[in-house]
Amino acid sequence: MAPKWQELADRLAVQIRRGDFAPGQHLPHIRELVAAGEGSKATVHAAYKALEAKGLVRSSRGHGTIVRPHKPIRLVGKRVVLREFTREDVDDVLAIIGDDKVTAWLSFDSRDRAQAVAMIEGTIERAQQEPRTEFHLGVTKRDDDHVIGFARIGLSGVQAGKLGYAIAAKEWGRGYATDAARALVTYAFKELGLHRVTTAIGPDNAASIAVVQQLGFACEGVLRDHVFTNGAWRDSLLYSVLADEWS
Numbered sequence: 113m114a115p116k117w118q119e120l121a122d123r124l125a126v127q128i129r130r131g132d133f134a135p136g137q138h139l140p141h142i143r144e145l146v147a148a149g150e151g152s153k154a155t156v157h158a159a160y161k162a163l164e165a166k167g168l169v170r171s172s173r174g175h176g177t178i179v180r181p182h183k184p185i186r187l188v189g190k191r192v193v194l195r196e197f198t199r200e201d202v203d204d205v206l207a208i209i210g211d212d213k214v215t216a217w218l219s220f221d222s223r224d225r226a227q228a229v230a231m232i233e234g235t236i237e238r239a240q241q242e243p244r245t246e247f248h249l250g251v252t253k254r255d256d257d258h259v260i261g262f263a264r265i266g267l268s269g270v271q272a273g274k275l276g277y278a279i280a281a282k283e284w285g286r287g288y289a290t291d292a293a294r295a296l297v298t299y300a301f302k303e304l305g306l307h308r309v310t311t312a313i314g315p316d317n318a319a320s321i322a323v324v325q326q327l328g329f330a331c332e333g334v335l336r337d338h339v340f341t342n343g344a345w346r347d348s349l350l351y352s353v354l355a356d357e358w359s
């Protein structure tokens with residue numbers, strides 16, 4: 113069993129990441145948490161030190177413990193890295209969302225350059241929001257910073273998130289989507305404290321179904337006429353995985 117300070121630090125880290133404490137806000141004074149039964153002064157102090165070591169808070173002499181501005185997310189998988197988008201990613205993003213081979217399977221039609229710019233601007237803006245409810249990251253190979261795909265979890269409902277992903281067609285079949293989705297879902301359960309992650313997939317999308325099956329998602333059923341894309345209504349299969357099923 114994890115020591116008490118560790119449990120407290122993990123719980124506070126989740127609360128900070130999901131925005132319960134905004135950047136610049138003070139964590140409760142140590143004696144308040146002691147009075148609330150969170151443990152001894154040493155326990156709470158050790159938890160605050162652990163949050164400082166993670167870079168989530170800083171202690172300001174005489175002014176308590178203050179939540180730091182959010183650090184950009186960077187998740188390292190076996191084959192890919194997930195990182196925040198930048199405005200320099202437009203051409204790479206356009207090669208994905210402007211390609212009919214990719215968007216045929218997505219809930220939107222192919223987009224042009226102006227729409228790719230708008231998508232990145234919107235993503236960057238939403239990444240700054242407090243609390244953050246969208247985790248839309250660029251996927252790169254481990255040894256190259258060019259974006260070859262994206263993976264996204266949007267928070268919705270109670271401790272729940274919706275997963276989506278796409279990989280540039282020329283990079284299909286190399287395990288990148290599976291690795292990217294694994295890294296992002298792990299982040300969602302371990303760092304964001306989610307309980308349930310779902311994804312809706314077109315019934316004919318064998319590659320995407322293979323990705324979630326490999327990751328242990330279960331199929332819950334059919335969402336009828338779920339999306340209107342490429343000029344027609346389309347069903348989706350709803351897949352989910354729960355925190356205690358994720359290893």
Ligand SMILES: CC(C)(COP(=O)(O)OP(=O)(O)OC[C@H]1O[C@@H](n2cnc3c(N)ncnc32)[C@H](O)[C@@H]1OP(=O)(O)O)[C@@H](O)C(=O)NCCC(=O)NCCS
Binds near residue numbers: 213217311320326
């Ligand atoms: C779905 C998608 C993200 C998969 O990306 P990827 O990097 O090629 O995925 P991976 O290499 O990690 O895994 C693909 C799996 O699908 C399997 N696969 C690929 N094409 C397939 C097909 N036509 N029929 C059956 N299985 C197929 C692969 O064999 C692999 O499974 P395996 O690892 O068990 O062999 C990619 O095809 C894509 O971007 N598609 C368009 C957008 C999309 O569909 N997004 C998901 C919306 S729900």
